[in-house]
Amino acid sequence: MKTTHPTFAVVGHPNKGKSSIVASLAFDDSVEISNTPGTTTKKRSFPLRVDGKVLYELIDTPGFQRARRVLAWLQQHDVPAPKKREVVLAFIQKYRNDPYFNDEIELLSPIMEGAGIIYVVDTSKPYGKEYEIEMEILRWTGEPSMALMNQIESSDYSAEWRLALDHYFKMVRSFNPMEITPAKHIAILESMAQLKEVWIAPVKESIQHFQAxxxxxxxxxxxxxxxxxxxxxxxxxxxxxxxxxxxxxxxxxxxxxxxxxxxxxxxxxxxxxxxxxxxxxxxxxxxxxxxxxxxxxxxxxxxxxxxTRQELLVTSATSGAVSGAGIDLLFGGHTMLLGAGIGAVVGxxxxxxxxxxxxxxxxxxxxxxxxxxxxxxxxxxxxxxxxxxxxxxxxxxxxxxxxxxxxxxxxxxxxxxxxxxxxxxxxxxxxxxxxxxxxxxxxxxxxxxxxxxxxxxxxxxxxxx
Ligand SMILES: Nc1nc2c(ncn2[C@@H]2O[C@H](COP(=O)(O)OP(=O)(O)OP(=O)(O)O)[C@@H](O)[C@H]2O)c(=O)[nH]1
Ligand SMILES: [Mg+2]
Structure with missing residues (x-):
């Protein structure tokens, strides 16, 4: 994939808010979101276009389904770090038409084509070792990555999550896709830009466009x-x-x-x-x-x-509907206004x-x-x-x-x-x-x-x- 703009693949466990994050950052309400795990089954790209120019692109992906099997396959290949990437490519090549690994192929392929990794977790659920399998697979790709902590419900396990995520990601940020403001949007873009040095300048420029x-x-x-x-x-x-x-x-x-x-x-x-x-x-x-x-x-x-009722009375008063006693009544306060006196004044x-x-x-x-x-x-x-x-x-x-x-x-x-x-x-x-x-x-x-x-x-x- 030859892109001139920053591209991010949003990945993670099923039902953790990946699609919600994509929808909020891409201003796109056509993204499929539901509380049924496995809602997203195909990768889909959502570019943010302003005046015909793509500022950045987010790729929504299905959640990991067969993480354990995938990692086992990768680990069968005992290779040094610089070769791990090739093993992931070999996995994609081998299983690209196998429905059993559909979700993993869909989520890994954009990463191997150059998208930065955004790993989404729900910090309202306790941390578990099973997530390490997913994070380990992401490490095999050799691509730069960051984690977003999305707290879906009110319980808060973010402290233990952070300790774990810090082992795997150079950047860990909290992000709530339901309560996004332009300021939060820009802050998260700035973090995302840090993933690749070549993206820092284009993202800076994008932020200016974004504010305008x-x-x-x-x-x-x-x-x-x-x-x-x-x-x-x-x-x-x-x-x-x-x-x-x-x-x-x-x-x-x-x-x-x-x-x-x-x-x-x-x-x-x-x-x-x-x-x-x-x-x-x-x-x-x-x-x-x-x-x-x-x-x-x-x-x-x-x-x-x-x-307010008082303001309405002032408007009426200035339009001549209320005179004399009416205006005195007006400044007497709300309780009087609500009393029986009103009707007597203007009818x-x-x-x-x-x-x-x-x-x-x-x-x-x-x-x-x-x-x-x-x-x-x-x-x-x-x-x-x-x-x-x-x-x-x-x-x-x-x-x-x-x-x-x-x-x-x-x-x-x-x-x-x-x-x-x-x-x-x-x-x-x-x-x-x-x-x-x-x-x-x-x-x-x-x-x-x-x-x-x-x-x-x-x-x-x-x-x-
Ligand atoms: N209250 C709240 N609900 C959220 C938040 N993020 C996601 N949700 C809800 O969680 C459910 C799952 O969200 P999705 O964005 O579809 O999750 P996903 O990770 O894309 O799920 P799959 O595509 O199934 O893997 C939906 O019902 C969302 O409305 C959040 O920050 N707060
Ligand atoms: Mg989804």
């Missing part, structure tokens, strides 16, 4: 989120009417269609963000989208992703939380005896914050979602999120743009760009690097 690539994903996400906000707030939904009077049912149908369109805009923006972060399978297989079952217009959504709780007042449904002038019933642009001043809060939260969860994870993204993880994304000054800045988006006038490119910059700043604050 991560930031590019943030800006692209900001573009998708800004498009959502500007399109949703300026959205107008219309329906033709046969006469000047619209029935209650016609109004309801229109409002329903308006809400559906808003939901679709949100969904399209979420899809785009998932695509940016290479999460293309999220909504197909077992994992569910964040917010699935939590509607954009639900009370839960307001409470979780929008403003209905719905007005505070916005969704009752998405927009006025208007009958527009006639053309050829036909009238138009219209709703939009968005009138609720709270709605943009709900939408933005949800979009930022979704982007953060997606950016933090390891490609090794096969379970749902957890909405309950949002603790502390609200406080992190919206400051008072920021709210002031956003409000100006929301007003423009809601004005019904064409939206200027420079306003879109300025809003994107604000969103990039918010994303930088909530996505950990």
């Amino acid at each position: 690539y991560q930031h590019q994903k943030l800006t692209q996400s900001a573009t998708a989120i800004t498009a959502l906000l500007s399109e949703a707030l300026s959205l107008v939904t219309e329906q033709t009417l046969p006469s000047k009077e619209a029935t209650e049912e016609q109004r309801e149908v229109l409002l329903d269609s308006y809400q559906t369109q808003l939901r679709q805009l949100e969904l399209a923006s979420q899809k785009r963000v998932e695509q940016i972060w290479s999460h293309t399978k999220l909504n197909k297989s077992a994992p569910t989208l964040p917010f699935e079952g939590m509607d954009l217009f639900s009370k839960e959504s307001e409470a979780v992703f929008g403003l 209905s709780v719905g007005a505070y939380f916005g969704f009752a007042e998405l927009g006025e449904i208007k009958v527009l002038g006639s053309r050829l005896g036909r009238y138009t019933l219209a709703v939009g642009p968005m009138e609720s001043r709270n709605f943009p914050y709900i939408l933005l809060g949800r979009a930022l939260y979704h982007a953060r969860q997606i950016a933090h979602h390891s490609h090794a994870k096969r379970e749902a993204v957890d909405i309950a993880e949002q603790s502390g999120f609200k406080e992190q994304w919206l400051s008072r000054t920021l709210r002031g800045e956003l409000e100006g743009y929301h007003k423009k988006f809601r004005s019904g006038k064409p939206i200027k490119k420079e306003d879109i760009r300025a809003y994107e910059a604000l969103v990039v700043g918010m994303l930088e604050g909530i996505v950990s690097f």
Whole structure:
């Protein structure tokens, strides 16, 4: 194999997280992962490509199945160290079509073709001598190697593992494929580069590309989120009417269609963000989208992703919905706000939380005896914050979602999120743009760009690097 980029074969005992490590480091959710030992049966290469250039390549392999037999075969050949490699090649040559040794052939061949070895162990299980057989086989290849300690469950035998692994590997690192951040990703790449001297320079260069690539994903996400906000707030939904009077049912149908369109805009923006972060399978297989079952217009959504009740009141107050006594009440604190007093001040709780007042449904002038019933642009001043809060939260969860994870993204993880994304000054800045988006006038490119910059700043604050 003639490669110009660093290549690593991820090997080890069955069911120790080899495929999970490959998925997380290659940003690839198509890697087969399951808790059935022997899931991976064929070697498969996963290159990480950025702008057409391969930064590095990981090879997923099956676990050792016949390690004892293989080592026995190798040891029949009593050769000095420089010749051991040839014995491994002879083994591959002899058994390449023998299904009995399929797994060993699959895992040894990429190593013999020049891939660095990454040996994966699960340090939540006790160390055992049987692993020495595998490590001994790897030693026969004469190729440089490192060990990754992946603690799958909570029990911790890493101390004894480390003592054992230090005998066989010049580098031993801990790595959790479920909780990967760009910083951890880079740290592990730096260690991996140490395996071969010729890889140090290319990996350094790759890391720079990698960092630029991560930031590019943030800006692209900001573009998708800004498009959502500007399109949703300026959205107008219309329906033709046969006469000047619209029935209650016609109004309801229109409002329903308006809400559906808003939901679709949100969904399209979420899809785009998932695509940016290479999460293309999220909504197909077992994992569910964040917010699935939590509607954009639900009370839960307001409470979780929008403003706090106090902030919502301030928004209403600044929009003139609350006056005099209302504002005094506002600064009295949460307990008062939750009391019966609220209703007395503005008439209905719905007005505070916005969704009752998405927009006025208007009958527009006639053309050829036909009238138009219209709703939009968005009138609720709270709605943009709900939408933005949800979009930022979704982007953060997606950016933090390891490609090794096969379970749902957890909405309950949002603790502390609200406080992190919206400051008072920021709210002031956003409000100006929301007003423009809601004005019904064409939206200027420079306003879109300025809003994107604000969103990039918010994303930088909530996505950990
Ligand atoms: N909680 C947790 N689960 C993990 C971790 N690493 C792997 N798993 C789970 O362990 C199981 C095995 O993971 P795989 O990545 O398929 O393991 P493998 O070594 O490729 O297995 P084979 O292909 O069968 O040899 C899967 O259910 C993973 O979700 C981890 O760090 N934490
Ligand atoms: Mg596997």
